[in-house]
Amino acid sequence: xxxxxxxxxxxxxxxxxxxxxxxxxxxxxxxxxxxxxxxxxxxxxxxxxxxxxxxxxxxxxxxxxxxxxxxxxxxxxxxxxxxxxxxxxxxxxxxxxxxxxxxxxxxxxxxxxxxxxxxxxxxxxxxxxxxxxxxxxxxxxxxxxxxxxxxxxxxxxxxxxxxxxxxxxxxxxxxxxxxxxxxxxxxxxxxxxxxxxxxxxxxxxxxxxxxxxxxxxxxxxxxxxxxxxxxxxxxxxxxxxxxxxxxxxxxxxxxxxxxxxxxxxxxxxxxxxxxxxxxxxxxxxxxxxxxxxxxxxxxxxxxxxxxxxxxxxxxxxxxxxxxxxxxxxxxxxxxxxxxxxxxxxxxxxxxxxxxxxxxxxxxxxxxxxxxxxxxxxxxxxxxxxxxxxxxxxxxxxxxxxx
Numbered sequence: 001x002x003x004x005x006x007x008x009x010x011x012x013x014x015x016x017x018x019x020x021x022x023x024x025x026x027x028x029x030x031x032x033x034x035x036x037x038x039x040x041x042x043x044x045x046x047x048x049x050x051x052x053x054x055x056x057x058x059x060x061x062x063x064x065x066x067x068x069x070x071x072x073x074x075x076x077x078x079x080x081x082x083x084x085x086x087x088x089x090x091x092x093x094x095x096x097x098x099x100x101x102x103x104x105x106x107x108x109x110x111x112x113x114x115x116x117x118x119x120x121x122x123x124x125x126x127x128x129x130x131x132x133x134x135x136x137x138x139x140x141x142x143x144x145x146x147x148x149x150x151x152x153x154x155x156x157x158x159x160x161x162x163x164x165x166x167x168x169x170x171x172x173x174x175x176x177x178x179x180x181x182x183x184x185x186x187x188x189x190x191x192x193x194x195x196x197x198x199x200x201x202x203x204x205x206x207x208x209x210x211x212x213x214x215x216x217x218x219x220x221x222x223x224x225x226x227x228x229x230x231x232x233x234x235x236x237x238x239x240x241x242x243x244x245x246x247x248x249x250x251x252x253x254x255x256x257x258x259x260x261x262x263x264x265x266x267x268x269x270x271x272x273x274x275x276x277x278x279x280x281x282x283x284x285x286x287x288x289x290x291x292x293x294x295x296x297x298x299x300x301x302x303x304x305x306x307x308x309x310x311x312x313x314x315x316x317x318x319x320x321x322x323x324x325x326x327x328x329x330x331x332x333x334x335x336x337x338x339x340x341x342x343x344x345x346x347x348x349x350x351x352x353x354x355x356x357x358x359x360x361x362x363x364x365x366x367x368x369x370x371x372x373x374x375x376x377x378x379x380x381x382x383x384x385x386x387x388x389x390x391x392x393x394x395x396x397x398x399x400x401x402x
Contacts, residue, residue, distance in 0.1 A: 005079070007070055009121030014081070015071030016129035018064050023076060025049070025065065028083050032112050039246060039273040048241045057234040057402075063087050068126040082126040084111040086134070086149075087402055090226045093147050093391070094213040104144045105225060106134050108151040108165075109402045127163045135380050147223065148379035150393075152401050154372045165376035168396055171369040174357060176329060176344040178289075178336035188323045190256035190331040198254045198268055202229045205295050209395070212303030221391035222305060223379070225400040227293045232399055235270040235292055242273050243339075251339065256331035259297070259324030267328050268292045268399075269335070277340040285342035289332055292399040294349055296321050301351040305392040322356045329362060348396045373401065 007014055020028065029049045030042070037045035052058060064086050069078040087107040094100045108130065113123045134149050153160050157167040193201065205227055213224060225231070240250045257266035274286045296302060298321060332344045349357070357364060375396050 005070055005073070007081075009125045013070055013072055014122075014125060014129075015069055016126065016133060017067050017069050017071075020065055020067045020080070020083070021075045024067065024080060028065075028067070028080060028112070031114050032110065035112070036110070039242060039276040044245050048238070051241060052234070052238060055234050055237045056230040057087055057089075061088070062230075066126070066130060068122055068129070079117075080114070081117050081122040082111070082113040084126060084130065085109045086130070089150075089231070089400070090228055091147065092210065092213045092224050092226060093145075094217070094222045094224075096217050096221065098214045098216040100210065100213050102144060103147045105147060105223065106149040107225075107400070107402050108149055111151070124163065127160070127165075131164055131378060146380065148377055150225070150375065150377045150400070153374040153376050156371045157374050157376070160374075160376045164378045166378070166390065168375040168377065168393055170348060170396065171374050172348060173367055173369070174346040174349070175365045175367055176333050176336075176346070177363055178341055178344065179330075179333045179363075180337040181330045181334045188258055188327045190258040190324075190327040192253040192331070193255040193257055193266065193268070194252055195254055198232065199229050201257075201266055201268070201295070202227065202232060205293065208295070208297075209303050213394075215304075217305065220305075220389065222394050223377075223391045224303070224394040227395070227397070227399050232268055232292055234402065235290075235399065239270045239272070243271065246273060246276060253335060255292075256328045256335075258327040258331075259320060262297055263320045263324065264297045265295065265321055265324035265328050267294045267332060269332060270398075271339055271341060273341075287341045288343045288345050289336040289339070289341045290398045291332065291344070291346045293397055294328075294346060294353065296325065296350065296353060299350050299352045303350075303394060305394060318352065318356065321352075322360070325353065325356055326360055326362060329357075345398070347398045375400075 026046060029046050033042050033045050040048060053063060057063070066084050066086065067080045068082040069080060087109065089105045089107050091103050091105040092100055093103050111123065111127070131149070134146065149165070151160060151165055161167060209224060209226065213222060236254065244250055251271060255266060255268040257264060259265050270290050270292055272288050272290060277287060298318070329344070336344050375393065377390065377393055379390050
């Protein structure tokens with residue numbers, strides 16, 4: 001490595017370079033391990049990073065790594081002042097008339113500035129350069145239109161907002177404790193969804209999302225990140241890697257389903273181990289079972305803007321779905337207990353589900369996030385500029401996080 005050449009953040013010699021070399025990737029992962037390796041050792045974390053580049057959402061150009069470097073220095077001799085990743089996410093855009101267009105939204109992840117370079121403006125420079133590149137459309141996939149970029153801020157709402165990524169109006173979730181339920185013959189129970197079964201559910205879900213987005217809306221334009229198989233597989237493969245190293249096995253059940261056809265409720269989940277369950281943090285465990293996606297058939301409030309809903313019909317109309325919802329969430333609590341997880345998290349359910357949960361007997365708490373996992377979006381226009389009248393982001397659920 002050549003001697004460090006300091007450059008101010010405003011220097012014209014700073015350059016946003018795509019696809020760093022394998023050696024530079026290892027340098028980045030080694031630097032980020034202290035923050036993001038979760039329960040893995042450093043060698044395991046390095047192996048996981050290489051592995052996740054091969055899963056469907058990331059491979060074949062789906063993911064791009066970016067580094068902010070001195071453009072006058074060759075690979076292997078340049079300092080990495082800041083880095084990030086972007087993922088091409090399939091999405092739908094719908095206008096007020098219900099005209100739907102399939103498009104691409106770039107998901108920005110893993111923004112990292114090494115400690116020795118922090119406080120000098122390199123993160124800001126990287127994000128400004130990245131916004132220009134993404135808006136230019138040079139990273140388009142299969143000719144689809146790029147309509148914007150999303151990220152999940154862990155440093156509050158202000159930093160990325162100054163750079164154009166505005167926080168979503170809602171960033172909340174329900175938290176449930178892990179409880180192993182005792183099944184009773186008189187109550188509705190949920191069946192577990194195996195690995196071989198969740199692909200078909202994703203297709204059913206996508207069809208429902210498309211129908212909802214094709215309906216005219218009295219609110220603004222809408223955007224939804226599609227809850228497709230590739231999105232879910234990225235989370236599940238990450239989980240598989242972790243559980244294989246912690247427990248020596250991979251989880252077969254990928255979620256529960258309950259109810260009769262047309263009124264079924266199902267959830268697809270992922271386990272996240274921030275620390276080894278044998279060595280929890282002193283302040284309490286944070287390992288969680290995240291509901292990636294919750295689907296309630298017949299829910300008239302689903303797949304729509306949460307804003308401007310008329311009062312819900314009597315929940316008696318949804319009595320069967322309410323019973324199925326309870327069974328599904330109790331199955332999630334049981335799974336969390338069996339896999340030594342500390343919480344179950346359900347992000348931004350539909351207005352109907354929110355109402356049903358408030359009326360249920362389930363032990364749950366609503367949390368409005370203010371500092372971490374703040375969904376933020378930068379939407380584009382045809383001329384490459386940022387959108388002032390931003391569309392509504394529909395289904396801000398955990399599957400879209402990366």
